[in-house]
Every structure is written in C-alpha cells, then in structure tokens.
Amino acid sequence: MFWDALTLQLGYNATLVTIGATLLGIAAGVTGTFLYLRKRALVSDAISHATLPGVGIAFMLMVLLGGDGRALPGLLLGAAVSSWIGLLCVSWLTRFTRLSEDAAIGAVLSVFFGFGIVLLTVIQTMGAGRAAGLEGFLLGSTAGMLFNDALVIAGGGALTLLAVIILRRPMTLLAFDPEYAASRGVNVGRMDLAIMALALAVTVVGLKVVGLILIVAMLIIPPVTARFWTERTDHMVLISGLCGGLAAWIGASLSAVAPAMPTGPIIVLTSFALFVLSLLLAPNRGVLAVYLRHVRFQRRVHMRQGLLALAQGQPIYEAFTVRLLKRAGLAHADGVPTDDGRARAAKALLDEKRWELVRADQAFESAAALYDGLRDIETVLTGDQISEIDQRIGGPQGVTA
Amino acid sequence: MNLELAANMGATPKADIPAESPLAIRGMTVSYGQKPVVFSVDMTVAESSMTAIIGPNGAGKSTLLKAALGIVSPLAGQTLVFGKPLKAARHRIAYVPQRASVDWDFPTRVIDVVLMGLYRELGLLRRIRPQHMEKARACLERVGMTDFADRQIGQLSGGQQQRVFLARALAQEADLYLLDEPFAGVDAATEKAIIDVLKSLRSEGKTVVAVHHDLTTVRSYFDRVFLINTRKVAEGTVEEAFTPEMLNQTYGGRLATGQIDQLELAAG
Numbered sequence: 001m002f003w004d005a006l007t008l009q010l011g012y013n014a015t016l017v018t019i020g021a022t023l024l025g026i027a028a029g030v031t032g033t034f035l036y037l038r039k040r041a042l043v044s045d046a047i048s049h050a051t052l053p054g055v056g057i058a059f060m061l062m063v064l065l066g067g068d069g070r071a072l073p074g075l076l077l078g079a080a081v082s083s084w085i086g087l088l089c090v091s092w093l094t095r096f097t098r099l100s101e102d103a104a105i106g107a108v109l110s111v112f113f114g115f116g117i118v119l120l121t122v123i124q125t126m127g128a129g130r131a132a133g134l135e136g137f138l139l140g141s142t143a144g145m146l147f148n149d150a151l152v153i154a155g156g157g158a159l160t161l162l163a164v165i166i167l168r169r170p171m172t173l174l175a176f177d178p179e180y181a182a183s184r185g186v187n188v189g190r191m192d193l194a195i196m197a198l199a200l201a202v203t204v205v206g207l208k209v210v211g212l213i214l215i216v217a218m219l220i221i222p223p224v225t226a227r228f229w230t231e232r233t234d235h236m237v238l239i240s241g242l243c244g245g246l247a248a249w250i251g252a253s254l255s256a257v258a259p260a261m262p263t264g265p266i267i268v269l270t271s272f273a274l275f276v277l278s279l280l281l282a283p284n285r286g287v288l289a290v291y292l293r294h295v296r297f298q299r300r301v302h303m304r305q306g307l308l309a310l311a312q313g314q315p316i317y318e319a320f321t322v323r324l325l326k327r328a329g330l331a332h333a334d335g336v337p338t339d340d341g342r343a344r345a346a347k348a349l350l351d352e353k354r355w356e357l358v359r360a361d362q363a364f365e366s367a368a369a370l371y372d373g374l375r376d377i378e379t380v381l382t383g384d385q386i387s388e389i390d391q392r393i394g395g396p397q398g399v400t401a
Numbered sequence: 402m403n404l405e406l407a408a409n410m411g412a413t414p415k416a417d418i419p420a421e422s423p424l425a426i427r428g429m430t431v432s433y434g435q436k437p438v439v440f441s442v443d444m445t446v447a448e449s450s451m452t453a454i455i456g457p458n459g460a461g462k463s464t465l466l467k468a469a470l471g472i473v474s475p476l477a478g479q480t481l482v483f484g485k486p487l488k489a490a491r492h493r494i495a496y497v498p499q500r501a502s503v504d505w506d507f508p509t510r511v512i513d514v515v516l517m518g519l520y521r522e523l524g525l526l527r528r529i530r531p532q533h534m535e536k537a538r539a540c541l542e543r544v545g546m547t548d549f550a551d552r553q554i555g556q557l558s559g560g561q562q563q564r565v566f567l568a569r570a571l572a573q574e575a576d577l578y579l580l581d582e583p584f585a586g587v588d589a590a591t592e593k594a595i596i597d598v599l600k601s602l603r604s605e606g607k608t609v610v611a612v613h614h615d616l617t618t619v620r621s622y623f624d625r626v627f628l629i630n631t632r633k634v635a636e637g638t639v640e641e642a643f644t645p646e647m648l649n650q651t652y653g654g655r656l657a658t659g660q661i662d663q664l665e666l667a668a669g
Contacts, residue, residue, distance in 0.1 A: 037507070166525055173517055176507050180569075182472040183496035183579075184520050185488075227508060231553040236508050 005253035014256035017142040017209070017263060020150040021252040022245050024206045025267070027157035028215070029222035029244025030164050031198045033237045036223040037175035038195055043090060044219045046105040047196065048203045048212040050086025051079035052116025055137050055207075059123060070133050072149050072208065079137075080204045086112050087196050140211035140264035142252075149208055156205035160198055164237075171195055172233050210264030217268040218244060225275045228282035247271035299324060300374050304348060306330075310337045311345035351377045354389050421484065423448055423493075423577040423608040424469065429478030431461070431468045438464045442478070442633045446577075446625075449606045451599060453613035453623040455643075457652050460630040462612040463499065463581050470496055470579065482577065492521055495575035497566050499582050505555045511565050512550040515540050518572025540568040545594050560591030567595055578602060580611040584618075596622055616656075619643055 001010075008015045035041055058078025059069040067074075086108050093104035120134055133141070164171075173181040174191050182188050199219055206215045226239035251267030283289050306321040307330070316322050316335045325331035330341030337345060354377050358364040367380045377386060424446040431439040439461035446452055454462045468475040471487055482490035495518075515537040516529060523529065541547050544564040549557065554565065563583060570578060578599070584592050599609050599622075610627075613619065619626060619639065626643045628634035628651040635642040635651075648656060 039504075169520060169523065169525060172509075173520060176509060176514075176517070177498065177503050179467070179472050179498045179502055180496060180517070183470045183491075183494065183498075185491050231508050232510060232513065233508050 002253060002257050005256045006249070010253075010256050013142075013145060014252075016147060016150045017145050018249060018252040018256065020145065020153040021142075021209050021248040021263065021267060023154050023157040024202070024209055025218060025222075025244035025246070025248025025271075026241045027160045027244075028202045028206060028218040029226075029240040029242070030237055031160055031202050032219035032244070033223040033226065033233075033240045034164070034171045034175060034195050035199050035219060036227075037172070037233070037236075038192070040192075040195070041216075041220045042102065042105050043087070043196060044199045044203065045216045046090050046109045046112075047083045047087055047200050048215045049109045049116075050083040050089075050112035051204060051207060051212050052082075052113055052137070053119055054078035054080065054082025054116075055134060056116055056119030056123060057082070059134060060119075060126075063126075072146075072152060075137075076152065076204050076207065079207055080200065082112065083200050083203065084197075087193075087200060091193070091196075136211070137207050138211050138213055139262060140207070140209050140214065142209055142255075142263040145208065153205050153209065156201060160201045160205070163194075163198055163201075167191075167194060167198075168234075168237070176233075210267060214264050214268050217271060218248070221268070221271040221275050222247070225271070225278045228278040228285045231284075243271070243274050247274055303328070304374055307341075307345045307348035308352060310341060311349035350393075353393055354386065357389050357392060421448060422446055422481070423483055424579075424610065425481040425484075426465070426469050427479050427481075429465065429468055429480070430476045431464050431473060431478075432476055437476075437631060439468060439475075439629075440631050442629065444469075444627055444633065444636065446608060446610055448608055449603055450625045451603050451609045451611070451623045452625040452627055453611055453619050454627045454629060455613055455616070455619065455651065456629040456634075460651075462629060465629065466496075466579050466581055466610070466612060470494065472496075492573075493576045495570035495573040495578050497570045497578070497580040497583060499585065500559060500563050500566065505557075505562060507554065509554055510550070511541065511546065511552050511554055511557070512537055514554060514565050515568045515572050518569040521573070537568075537572055540571040541565075543571055543598055544568045558588065560587035563587050564591055564594060567598060571598070575607070577608045578610070580609070582612050582614060585614060616648070 004010045005014060005018070008018060032041075032044070035044055055075050055078055058075050061078075062071060062074050063069040089108045090101070090104045093099045093107065094101045097104075099107070123134065133144075170181065170186045170191050171194070173184065174186055174188060174195075178188055181191070202219060203212070203215050206218060210218055222240040222244035223236065225243045226236045229239050230236050247270040248267050251270035252263055254270065255261040255263040255266040278286065280287050302318065302321045302324050306316055306318075306325045309316050309321075310325075310331065316325075316331075322331060322333070322335050325335075325337075325341065326333055329338060330344055331337045355371055358367055358377075358381070359371055364381070364385075367385075381389075422445050424444070426442060426444040429439055429442045429444075430437055438459070442461075442465060444465070454465065456462050464473060467473045468478070469480045469487075471480075480487050483493060512534070516523075516533065518540070519533055519536065523533065538547065538550065541550055544567050546561060546564050546568060549561060549565075554562065557565065567580075567583065570580075580599075583595050583599075587595070599611070602609055611623075613623070620643065623639060625636075625638055627636045628642060628647055630651050630653065635647040
C-alpha cells in the first residue's frame with residue numbers, strides 16, 4: 001500500500017498531492033539553503049505568518065466582487081502582497097530603528113498573524129459558509145487539491161528554482177562575505193531582498209500543502225540536514241533540494257496511505273527524521289563521527305604519554321593508559337614495559353627530542369606548525385632532515401627503562 | 402572653527418583631483434549615528450606606491466576604506482578611481498576585508514573562495530572551466546597555499562585564512578589593492594608571504610593601500626603613509642609624513658616618547 005503511494009499508483013488526488021509536494025519540497029530546500037547561509041532562517045517565519053491577513057482580505061474582496069472567495073490564485077496573490085508588506089516592515093524596523101532583527105521578526109509575526117486570525121473570524125461571522133476552506137491555510141489541506149492547484153505549485157516552484165540558479169553566485173558571495181560582495185558591486189540590500197523574496201515565493205506556493213505555520217520547517221530543516229554532509233555550497237544546495245524533495249515525497253505518500261493523517265505535518269516529521277539520521281550518522285560532521293574522532297585522539301594522547309613515561313622510567317598512574325599499553329602488548333598489567341614496549345618508548349622519547357629541535361629552529365617553521373605532540377616525525381620531515389637533526393642531538397641516545 | 406569646517410565639507414572643485422591617481426577621495430565624511438568617524442577627509446594615492454593608513458583605534462581607518470568602496474554610505478564626499486567615478490572603475494579595485502568579518506564555518510573550500518575573485522569574469526551563468534581553476538590555483542601558489550586548495554576554510558589558521566583572502570583579491574587582476582589590516586593576528590611566515598606579494602604587485606606597477614597597525618614595520622614595508630584620526634593629519638612619503646611630530650599629533654600623546662624614539666632607531 002505504501003509502495004503504491006510512493007510509486008504514484010494510489011489514485012488521482014494522492015498522485016497530484018505527492019507530485020506537488022515533492023516539487024515544493026525541492027524548491028523549498030534549495031531556496032532555504034541561502035536563507036540559512038545568510039543566517040536569516042527566522043525571517044521566513046515572519047514572512048509565512050504575514051500571509052494570513054492577505055488571505056483574509058483577498059477572500060473578502062473576491063466575495064465583494066461577486067466571485068468565488070476560494071479561488072486559489074487570488075488567495076495566493078493576497079498572501080504574497082501581505083507577506084511582502086510584512087517583510088518590508090521587518091527590514092525597515094531593523095534598518096531604521098534600534099530594534100534588533102529578532103525583535104522586529106517577533107513583532108511583525110505576531111501582529112500580522114493576530115490580524116489575520118481576526119479577519120478569518122470576521123469572515124466566518126459573515127456567514128455564507130463558504131469560508132470553510134480558509135483555516136486550511138494554517139496547517140495545509142491537501143484533501144481537495146485540484147489539478148490547477150498542482151499546476152500553480154509546480155509553476156511557482158519551477159520559477160523559484162530558475163531564479164535561484166541565476167542568482168546563486170551573488171547570493172553565495174553575499175552570504176559568505178557581505179563586505180567583499182559590496183566591494184564587487186553587489187547591491188547588498190537588494191540581494192538580501194531577493195533572497196527573502198524567493199523564500200516568500202516558496203511560502204506562498206506552499207500554503208496549500210503544508211500551511212503557513214509549518215512552511216518554515218520545509219525551508220530550514222533540509223539545509224540544516226545538508227550541512228552535515230558537505231563542505232561545499234554548491235553541493236549543499238543540491239543535497240538540500242534532494243532532502244526537501246525526498247521528505248515531501250515520502251511524507252505525502254505516508255499521509256495518503258493513512259487518510260486521517262495531515263500531509264503537511266507528516267512531511268515535516270519525515271524531514272525531521274532525515275535530519276536526525278544525518279545528525280547522528282553523517283561522516284565528519286555527524287555526532288557519531290565527532291565522538292569517535294575524539295575517542296581515537298584521546299587514545300593516541302594516552303598512548304604517547306604512557307610511552308614517554310615508560311621511556312623515562314616514571315610510574316604510570318592512569319589505569320586507562322596502562323590498559324591501552326597492555327592491550328597493545330607494550331606493557332604488563334603492573335606497568336612494566338615489554339621488550340616491544342621498550343623499543344617503542346625509546347622511539348617516542350627520541351621523537352620528542354627531535355621535535356624539540358624542530359620547534360626551536362626557524363628553518364623548520366612550516367613543519368613545526370604541525371606539531372601536536374602525537375604525530376610520527378617521519379610524516380612531517382624527510383629522512384635527510386631527520387638524520388640532520390639526529391646528528392645535532394648526537395645520535396640516538398640510550399634510554400633508561 | 403565651525404565655519405572653516407563647513408567650508409572644508411563643501412564640494413571641492415573637480416579640477417583639484419589629479420585624474421591619474423588610482424584613488425582620490427575628497428571631502429569624505431562618515432558618521433555612525435551623530436558621531437562622525439571620518440570627517441572631511443581628502444586623500445590622494447600615488448600610482449604604484451604602497452601606502453599605510455595609520456591611526457589609533459577608532460580613528461576611522463577601516464571606515465575610510467569602506468566608504469571609498471561604497472560598502473558604507475558616506476554622509477558626504479566623493480571617490481574617484483583612476484579619474485573615474487567608483488561605479489565605472491570598480492573592476493579595477495580588489496578589496497581584502499578584515500579576516501574577522503567572515504564566518505569561517507561557511508561551507509566552502511579554499512579554492513571556492515579564490516574562485517569568488519573571478520565573480521566578474523564568470524558572471525551569473527558561465528560555467529567554471531579548467532582555465533578558471535588554473536588561474537585560481539596560480540593565485541593560491543603566489544601566496545603559498547597550493548596544498549590547501551581542497552580544505553574547508555575553517556580548518557585553516559588565521560594567517561592561512563588571510564593568505565586565501567589575498568589570493569581571492571589577486572584573482573581579480575586589479576590595479577588597485579585595498580587591504581584592511583592584512584597583518585592583524587597572523588604568524589611571521591604569513592606576514593612575510595603577504596608583504597612579498599604586495600611588494601611584487603608594486604613592482605608590477607599596481608597600487609597598494611593597507612590599513613596598518615604595527616608602527617615598527619611601516620618604514621620597511623611602505624613608501625607612503627596616510628595619518629588619520631577622524632580628520633586627516635598628514636599624507637606623504639614615509640620621510641615627509643612619518644615623523645615624531647605627526648605621530649604625536651595623530652595619536653594625541655598616546656604614544657610614549659620612548660616608543661617614537663624606537664621608531665626612529667628602526668629608521669636608521
């Protein structure tokens with residue numbers, strides 16, 4: 001059954017929803033990357049909440065003009081206009097008052113949302129009963145999605161993607177180094193607005209699928225997930241789009257199988273699951289990888305210190321060190337070195353003396369920069385250099401043990 | 402006093418500005434809030450020279466550069482670059498910002514940062530081709546960072562980061578290089594690498610202007626100085642302007658006489 005949903009064999013409406021959501025997920029992931037890199041993730045929350053009054057006003061206008069208040073393009077247009085006003089309010093408050101951006105976001109978000117809720121209530125008391133669909137914009141409602149709605153989402157998503165491709169270089173430049181970007185003639189204020197406008201486009205297009213409260217999750221979770229997997233901006237954009245699309249596809253399929261389940265929240269939870277997996281398992285940046293690296297490093301430190309202690313005939317107090325040496329066959333349980341251990345200890349002490357010389361000598365400056373007290377000196381210096389140093393030490397010296 | 406200042410702030414006749422100067426600033430005033438950081442400053446940079454901008458903390462050294470580049474918008478003043486307005490000659494300037502102005506955990510590799518220097522060449526849509534990569538690598542080589550091309554920038558030391566920033570500026574193939582504290586918090590090897598590159602730029606006929614903190618190295622690194630403490634104090638060759646009187650005036654007695662004597666010794 002779930003497989004049927006994934007392969008789009010679960011009926012017309014489910015298929016429409018899945019395709020629409022997937023496109024939206026890709027567009028949101030790609031766009032959100034720049035929002036995240038510019039450290040403006042929360043602005044998207046203000047943008048999305050600021051759509052609500054627009055939806056309400058658009059509905060009223062369309063009814064007043066004698067049309068169907070629920071026509072999606074009209075509602076989305078209203079949403080876009082009011083969230084654009086909200087966005088301008090945030091940037092105006094940040095630039096021209098002493099309010100910091102987070103305070104401006106909080107103020108705009110709550111005021112616009114509050115106003116929107118009032119409008120929705122007014123619409124409900126207006127009667128006509130036709131307002132029933134509007135609460136769907138809060139958390140998304142895909143049940144009655146029409147082919148035209150899917151087209152709007154697909155078209156909006158495609159346009160957003162195109163704009164991101166065109167603007168990717170100036171946006172990256174701006175996000176990494178705004179001053180340098182300005183020195184190259186990038187209009188910082190306008191490019192910032194462009195990044196926000198793209199997020200706004202995704203928000204408006206996605207209102208129907210995930211709703212205004214959760215759209216911020218589709219913009220932010222995928223780039224945060226992607227960050228675990230790469231150190232390159234271009235790759236991050238691709239991975240983020242992939243994560244967003246994948247989460248939406250799986251999420252929409254899941255919600256199609258279990259009909260009582262709301263699509264938007266399920267997509268967000270799926271996205272979150274991808275995030276948790278990445279957080280734990282990603283190579284290099286994942287929690288597990290970081291932990292393992294730390295443990296390995298700690299072992300090397302203990303090993304080295306243990307060997308140096310053996311070489312100088314000092315007692316080893318740390319049980320962990322003794323255990324490590326014993327496991328490596330370098331010492332007995334009572335801390336007495338084996339023959340193997342004696343040899344390794346002598347080498348460690350010699351290396352330490354060599355390092356001392358290397359670090360004191362300007363000629364080895366670049367090698368000395370790599371000193372961490374652990375590295376085998378052979379990995380840093382050539383054989384010739386080492387023998388030169390050894391001559392200065394006066395040849396390998398005897399080691400007491 | 403106020404009248405005189407007001408007169409200074411007025412538009413200086415254009416005839417005054419030598420058209421051949423790589424960077425000519427006239428009547429530049431920048432303020433954060435009500436407090437001017439740079440006040441009515443004129444500056445004329447000589448071609449293929451190396452100029453140090455010197456002054457105490459908060460004297461407006463960095464701000465002057467940023468205003469000249471249009472990174473911060475000035476209250477008044479104009480900039481001419483090779484005799485043209487900034488917009489028309491922006492491509493001839495390469496700017497190296499302060500290292501601290503950037504988040505070094507940004508997902509980007511060393512080579513990507515240098516490729517940013519080719520922003521104008523690549524435009525919005527052109528693909529990065531082998532010749533672009535080659536150019537970026539050549540710039541990395543000039544600052545001795547070839548081996549680090551594929552590293553994430555956060556793994557570099559402060560000095561290495563500074564060299565990458567310089568490589569990015571080199572990739573622009575500009576004629577005028579503006580650097581904001583290029584030697585702040587870098588190791589000795591980096592300082593040498595950077596000054597070598599800057600001197601070789603000058604010998605190619607390029608012009609270098611750097612905000613500089615370390616008074617002891619001014620004489621050996623630069624041939625001209627620009628002393629500023631919100632207002633311009635002095636401008637000229639090191640011999641003319643880097644004198645105890647001028648330094649005293651710039652730092653307002655914050656330099657001990659002993660310190661200045663040492664500088665004189667360094668000169669001898």
